[in-house]
Amino acid sequence: MRASSRFKSVFLEQMLMGFQLSGFPCRTMSLRARMQAIKLSADVAMAVARGSRRWTHGLIAHLSKKEDNKSFLKCILGKQYERLTMPCYSSWKIQRCKTILRRSFRERFGKQKPAQACTLARSLVKKRAQVLKRLVPGGKAMDGYSLLDETMDYVVCLQAQVDLMRHLLGAFEASKLRAQTKGTSSQGRKSIKDETDGNKKDLIELCMHLSDNA
Amino acid sequence: MQPSSREMQGMAGSMNGGISHSVAVAQIALRELQNGHGGRQIPNSGPQASFDDGASGHDDFLDQMLSSLPSSWAELGNLKNPWDPPEAGQRIFGAGLAGETSPEEPSAAAAEGMRYPPYDESSLLANRLRQHQISGGSSPNGKAMMVHLDHQSQQQMLLPSLGRSPVASGDSGLLSLPLTLGTGGYDVDAPFKSLNPTGGEGLFNGLGGPLHRAQSAFGHPQHQGGASMPSQNFTAAAATGGVGQAASASASASASASAGGGTGPPRQKVRARRGQATDPHSIAERLRRERIADRMKALQELVPNANKTDKASMLDEIIDYVKFLQLQVKVLSMSRLGGAAAVAPLVADMSSEGQSGAGSGGANSSGDTLTVTEHQVAKLMEEDMGSAMQYLQGKGLCLMPISLASAISTATACPPRPLSSSSLSSAGACHLGHGILPGGPHLPSPSGDAPASPGVSALTAQSAMANGAAEAAKEAVTVSKA
Numbered sequence: 001m002r003a004s005s006r007f008k009s010v011f012l013e014q015m016l017m018g019f020q021l022s023g024f025p026c027r028t029m030s031l032r033a034r035m036q037a038i039k040l041s042a043d044v045a046m047a048v049a050r051g052s053r054r055w056t057h058g059l060i061a062h063l064s065k066k067e068d069n070k071s072f073l074k075c076i077l078g079k080q081y082e083r084l085t086m087p088c089y090s091s092w093k094i095q096r097c098k099t100i101l102r103r104s105f106r107e108r109f110g111k112q113k114p115a116q117a118c119t120l121a122r123s124l125v126k127k128r129a130q131v132l133k134r135l136v137p138g139g140k141a142m143d144g145y146s147l148l149d150e151t152m153d154y155v156v157c158l159q160a161q162v163d164l165m166r167h168l169l170g171a172f173e174a175s176k177l178r179a180q181t182k183g184t185s186s187q188g189r190k191s192i193k194d195e196t197d198g199n200k201k202d203l204i205e206l207c208m209h210l211s212d213n214a
Numbered sequence: 215m216q217p218s219s220r221e222m223q224g225m226a227g228s229m230n231g232g233i234s235h236s237v238a239v240a241q242i243a244l245r246e247l248q249n250g251h252g253g254r255q256i257p258n259s260g261p262q263a264s265f266d267d268g269a270s271g272h273d274d275f276l277d278q279m280l281s282s283l284p285s286s287w288a289e290l291g292n293l294k295n296p297w298d299p300p301e302a303g304q305r306i307f308g309a310g311l312a313g314e315t316s317p318e319e320p321s322a323a324a325a326e327g328m329r330y331p332p333y334d335e336s337s338l339l340a341n342r343l344r345q346h347q348i349s350g351g352s353s354p355n356g357k358a359m360m361v362h363l364d365h366q367s368q369q370q371m372l373l374p375s376l377g378r379s380p381v382a383s384g385d386s387g388l389l390s391l392p393l394t395l396g397t398g399g400y401d402v403d404a405p406f407k408s409l410n411p412t413g414g415e416g417l418f419n420g421l422g423g424p425l426h427r428a429q430s431a432f433g434h435p436q437h438q439g440g441a442s443m444p445s446q447n448f449t450a451a452a453a454t455g456g457v458g459q460a461a462s463a464s465a466s467a468s469a470s471a472s473a474g475g476g477t478g479p480p481r482q483k484v485r486a487r488r489g490q491a492t493d494p495h496s497i498a499e500r501l502r503r504e505r506i507a508d509r510m511k512a513l514q515e516l517v518p519n520a521n522k523t524d525k526a527s528m529l530d531e532i533i534d535y536v537k538f539l540q541l542q543v544k545v546l547s548m549s550r551l552g553g554a555a556a557v558a559p560l561v562a563d564m565s566s567e568g569q570s571g572a573g574s575g576g577a578n579s580s581g582d583t584l585t586v587t588e589h590q591v592a593k594l595m596e597e598d599m600g601s602a603m604q605y606l607q608g609k610g611l612c613l614m615p616i617s618l619a620s621a622i623s624t625a626t627a628c629p630p631r632p633l634s635s636s637s638l639s640s641a642g643a644c645h646l647g648h649g650i651l652p653g654g655p656h657l658p659s660p661s662g663d664a665p666a667s668p669g670v671s672a673l674t675a676q677s678a679m680a681n682g683a684a685e686a687a688k689e690a691v692t693v694s695k696a
Binding site: 001030031035038039042043121124125128129131132135136144145148149151152154155156158159161162165166169 | 502505506509510512513515516525526529532533535536537539540542543544546547548594605
């Protein structure tokens with residue numbers, strides 16, 4: 001299962017817009033901050049490109065919990081920001097109910113025949129399902145089937161994200177090389193600035209081309 | 215009824231013709247009953263009498279119908295495919311039948327249909343379908359007809375339990391149904407036609423209300439029959455208690471189903487198909503399990519190394535893969551710092567100087583930036599070797615052992631520029647695709663001076679070349695997989 005080309009183009013656009021918003025020219029940013037900014041814009045771009053899924057909502061909600069990201073998210077998401085970051089009481093309730101039930105069961109039954117094969121297998125699967133719930137954004141409120149569904153979607157989008165970022169990197173390197181070879185001959189910032197918009201389109205096209213061929 | 219019996223002479227008689235044929239048979243049998251013939255003889259003579267009239271196709275069809283009446287119940291479940299998922303339909307059917315039966319014999323009537331275990335069903339089903347095709351009727355009609363006949367047999371089942379009817383066997387029991395059917399003296403086709411959908415629905419929609427409806431629908435043509443009234447009340451009463459019946463019926467059915475094999479005619483219990491229960495809860499369970507299995511299969515194609523059959527290990531693989539992908543995103547967002555620096559002039563409004571100068575600018579302003587860089591690299595090397603490599607590469611530098619650095623510095627004293635650039639370019643050949651090539655051409659020019667090369671050598675680490683950096687970077691990415 002591959003992500004659609006529409007996803008790829010929207011992702012790239014959004015990511016470049018995110019870079020713009022984060023204000024990258026400041027080179028005083030530490031390494032960590034820069035990495036976080038890039039990762040943030042990449043994640044938001046992926047969520048926006050995918051559209052409305054449970055894991056995308058979970059991802060945006062998770063990202064908006066940090067204070068630093070809020071302004072960025074507001075700019076990128078615009079009107080949808082308020083709607084997407086609304087606390088979902090229902091999911092909260094589900095989690096709470098489950099923990100209450102789990103606790104009560106544990107108290108009541110204690111240790112019951114752990115040696116039974118079927119219960120053992122079930123507990124193994126349960127443990128792994130819990131780990132998966134932690135990994136997939138928004139997974140805590142999902143039951144078994146929808147968890148698997150969202151996982152599949154999330155994996156497809158992650159694969160596309162990694163792919164696109166790699167190709168974007170390659171395109172950047174190529175254009176940087178070109179800019180440097182040209183830059184020595186070209187005059188002043190204005191020409192570079194003129195190149196920016198054209199380069200942006202070129203970058204996107206180059207990325208799409210590379211990812212399609214791969 | 216004579217004209218109707220004549221209608222059916224052709225092979226290509228419609229299903230309605232088939233229906234009326236059966237009704238004709240029923241009425242003929244009824245008349246013979248009323249004439250005082252022995253009930254036993256009728257199943258043999260009646261149908262055969264009309265069989266002489268009818269076409270061979272209908273003969274076979276009805277013959278089968280009459281002889282394999284009990285198994286028609288199971289087949290009915292099978293043929294429900296267009297209307298319901300087969301299993302669910304069958305289960306509902308079984309449950310519905312169980313609901314209709316008496317309290318004394320909890321799974322009396324329905325078991326009759328399910329009595330014959332699956333090994334008969336497929337052959338019977340194939341035959342049945344062939345007959346349907348031969349007679350050329352539309353399948354829903356055929357099924358509806360079977361529905362009716364089964365309901366008739368159902369009624370017939372109830373009669374013995376009521377201790378009413380003279381007939382005990384399943385086959386001959388059919389005759390009492392024509393009794394109830396024909397006594398109304400109704401127009402033959404109309405009630406059937408009107409009943410087709412409702413009868414079907416009543417059967418297929420499961421317990422409760424629809425069952426009531428079906429029963430009441432059948433009550434109409436049958437209310438004149440002596441046996442029908444109590445039976446109707448009976449089934450109505452039974453239907454209300456049907457849910458409880460279904461549970462007990464399924465319990466007994468599953469117990470008896472496991473035994474396998476046909477039972478004698480007097481034992482009328484619901485027997486579910488082998489390996490299946492009639493409980494709606496287990497239906498939902500099964501559906502849920504199937505959906506989960508579908509999803510796991512789809513995930514198997516996505517995730518590499520997913521040839522595991524076990525659910526737990528499959529989940530393990532999925533978890534590992536998701537972690538791996540997330541780490542890859544993290545690493546890529548780190549390594550793209552060199553690229554990010556290049557993005558700025560290309561994308562953002564350029565207020566600062568052009569980026570073409572920035573690469574060499576970083577190398578030129580050797581003093582403070584190098585110490586800053588050194589601190590950064592030291593910090594990174596604590597957490598992760600690969601990220602340290604990438605950071606340096608983003609800056610246009612690389613890590614190499616001191617010996618090599620000294621070799622280069624001595625080499626650059628007499629400047630074979632291609633040598634240094636080639637060594638640096640080989641160092642730049644990196645798995646992650648961002649090399650120090652852009653910085654390469656710039657580096658040798660200041661590295662001709664003394665301070666730069668010690669600066670380079672000061673950043674040595676255990677890995678030899680940037681090939682080692684590539685390996686380390688690969689390791690950083692792949693270490694999570696181990």
